[in-house]
Amino acid sequence: MARAGAPLALAAALVAGVLTGCSAPASTAVSAPAAPAATAAPSPSPSASAPVPAAAAPALPAVPRVDAGLPASAPAVPEPARVEVPALGVDVSVVPEGIDDAGALALPEDPGVAAWYEYGPSPFADAGSSVIAAHVDSLQYGLGDFAALAGAPAGTEVLVRSADGTTARFAVVSVETTDKTGVPGATVFDRTGAPRLTLITCGGEFDYGAGHYLSNVIVTAAPVP
Known part of the structure; x- marks a missing residue:
């Protein structure tokens, strides 16, 4: 379950450099995606506002700051443990993560492990955008599975499984490759509105001078009854 006392409103102008980890290219640059930037704080009281992390290398969208006082007792919602796109x-x-010391979403180095922004909605919640991101590639581990997301057709099935075996089914609605400076953070990290799943990774051209991809691949998927 998401941490009850976590700064749910800690969505703030977050990174401009979230997926700084999609830096070292595999042997060649991959037209894949980027990860989300979030603002996670230690674990202050529900009413405390999250600190604004320092901007890192351009990587992901700025997470909009919202007022988030947690209700006295938030309902338990399963945490995601695995993401599958069979096709x-x-x-x-998937592991829950906040932000790292550089102010970017903390992502596992292995592209085979994705990070769920634990201070946002869960894929099993009934509202808001649940954000899961992963590196597109790594010199040590090679190309990651999320590299395939750029080619996902509309309607592609996405499965999110929790540790207790619960499965949430989604269908891809859209796939966008956006310059890192143009990612709609308010939409990506929205905690309200219809429930949806947002998968992010690095993509586009690889800038060898800067050491990172220039774009983000953002996949939006809607729940399937």
């Missing part, structure tokens, strides 16, 4: 061969484990 694309995507099958990665």
